[in-house]
Amino acid sequence: MDDITTQFEEALRRHLRSGKPNAINYDMELVQLGLDSMTAVAVLLEMEKTFNIRFPDEMLVEGTFRTAGKLKEAVQMLRERQAA
Amino acid sequence: MTRPLPDRSLGPEWTILELLARGIVNDSERQMVRDLLVAETLNWGELLEQALRHKMVPMLAHHIISNDLRFDVPTSIYLHLESALEWNRFQIQVYRREAVCVAQALAGRGIHFVVTKGIAFESTLYGGLGTRFMNDVDFMIAPRDRELVLSVMTELGFRTFFEYAKDARREEISSRLNPDHLPKLARTIDEPGIKTIQIDVANSLTWAKSPFDVSVEEALADRRDQPVPGMSGVTLPCFRPNYQFLFTVLHLFREAWLQKFVDFGSDVGLMKFGDVIRLIDRDPKELTDGELLRIMETHNVTDPIAWVLRRTDETFHTGTLEVLGLEERGDEQLLASQMQSKGYVNALGTSMRERLQSKSRGSLLQAVPAHSGS
Numbered sequence: 070m071d072d073i074t075t076q077f078e079e080a081l082r083r084h085l086r087s088g089k090p091n092a093i094n095y096d097m098e099l100v101q102l103g104l105d106s107m108t109a110v111a112v113l114l115e116m117e118k119t120f121n122i123r124f125p126d127e128m129l130v131e132g133t134f135r136t137a138g139k140l141k142e143a144v145q146m147l148r149e150r151q152a153a
Numbered sequence: 154m155t156r157p158l159p160d161r162s163l164g165p166e167w168t169i170l171e172l173l174a175r176g177i178v179n180d181s182e183r184q185m186v187r188d189l190l191v192a193e194t195l196n197w198g199e200l201l202e203q204a205l206r207h208k209m210v211p212m213l214a215h216h217i218i219s220n221d222l223r224f225d226v227p228t229s230i231y232l233h234l235e236s237a238l239e240w241n242r243f244q245i246q247v248y249r250r251e252a253v254c255v256a257q258a259l260a261g262r263g264i265h266f267v268v269t270k271g272i273a274f275e276s277t278l279y280g281g282l283g284t285r286f287m288n289d290v291d292f293m294i295a296p297r298d299r300e301l302v303l304s305v306m307t308e309l310g311f312r313t314f315f316e317y318a319k320d321a322r323r324e325e326i327s328s329r330l331n332p333d334h335l336p337k338l339a340r341t342i343d344e345p346g347i348k349t350i351q352i353d354v355a356n357s358l359t360w361a362k363s364p365f366d367v368s369v370e371e372a373l374a375d376r377r378d379q380p381v382p383g384m385s386g387v388t389l390p391c392f393r394p395n396y397q398f399l400f401t402v403l404h405l406f407r408e409a410w411l412q413k414f415v416d417f418g419s420d421v422g423l424m425k426f427g428d429v430i431r432l433i434d435r436d437p438k439e440l441t442d443g444e445l446l447r448i449m450e451t452h453n454v455t456d457p458i459a460w461v462l463r464r465t466d467e468t469f470h471t472g473t474l475e476v477l478g479l480e481e482r483g484d485e486q487l488l489a490s491q492m493q494s495k496g497y498v499n500a501l502g503t504s505m506r507e508r509l510q511s512k513s514r515g516s517l518l519q520a521v522p523a524h525s526g527s
Contacts, residue, residue: 109330110323113326114326
């Protein structure tokens with residue numbers, strides 16, 4: 070597992086309330102893993118802090134964090150955009 | 154609505170606040186408060202702390218002053234209470250003026266809106282006595298007018314509250330993800346002691362993606378103009394009683410039932426329940442003529458309404474469920490639940506009464522998976 074994935078999963082696990090799954094299922098809806106409106110805010114803040122990124126307004130919608138896979142894609146895209 | 158005197162099991166300080174919150178309506182209640190206030194064993198520190206937590210200091214002060222209890226209260230405490238009441242009256246005057254200013258601007262652009270909560274209640278449910286505490290002015294608009302209202306507010310000098318918040322980015326993300334309100338708005342004003350005026354504009358009677366809702370457009374269609382004390386000929390539009398009741402109760406439900414408000418330390422207080430009781434006391438006929446029940450059933454909000462009223466009756470010994478004909482209504486599983494966040498039901502091992510009194514409500518939370526049936 071690369072560093073980014075490790076950091077991403079650690080950050081995500083800190084805010085999910087449905088216990089601490091050993092392996093994050095990237096296709097499962099985060100709501101099913103215990104994400105609610107408040108933890109969603111905390112997760113996005115944590116991602117911004119961990120990866121030194123900022124979600125633009127148009128990405129502050131449910132689709133961005135519907136699944137762990139979607140969220141990771143968004144984080145990677147913002148990191149690449151920032152690096153460019 | 155009659156109700157028995159409360160039991161004193163949670164202490165004299167708490168009993169005083171429960172009585173004041175639900176409204177003193179007869180001599181036996183007045184006498185009970187008097188007896189408790191003049192008792193030498195009364196813990197003033199506890200009373201003042203709980204009054205502060207429940208935003209009831211001005212109300213406590215007004216009761217003591219208007220019932221001629223000045224010389225039964227320690228002098229230093231009396232002086233503080235007196236100034237707290239005067240200060241609240243001054244703040245309310247400023248809020249009234251600001252509310253009217255915003256209201257005139259919105260009306261001038263043809264926007265349908267009402268004022269809600271404190272600014273709507275202080276002059277009606279609380280008699281314009283300066284006893285209802287508020288820390289912002291609340292408006293309700295239709296979702297379609299969000300952008301237009303934001304533009305009007307900007308013209309009036311308001312800026313998004315993010316800039317004033319302790320954690321600005323958290324506020325900003327939260328606001329974008331929960332579009333049931335506009336971002337909180339504030340502007341600095343030139344008043345001694347008041348640095349900013351905050352305006353909260355909601356566009357939902359519940360919350361974003363709530364399973365319970367009542368159409369805002371429908372609620373706004375039939376408004377009532379309410380005189381503004383101290384401003385001759387000036388009025389503010391409010392919901393008519395049925396929708397005012399629905400919004401007030403659903404708002405209380407939101408703050409009591411969603412765990413995030415406990416986590417934020419901003420969930421329900423005695424005053425919010427007091428608003429509900431006073432609304433029923435003020436308009437019993439209009440709330441029981443069948444129309445309210447019809448609206449509740451049409452929008453499928455009987456369950457959350459019954460949830461709130463059950464807790465109101467358990468806490469304050471009122472008979473709100475009976476008055477509104479809802480004793481047999483409501484889904485028992487929801488009625489029995491204490492709180493919910495997506496995917497989880499969190500059981501508080503205590504009653505609403507104990508929850509209200511608790512000074513560390515977060516510690517009462519016990520996360521229990523929803524499928525456990527808790």
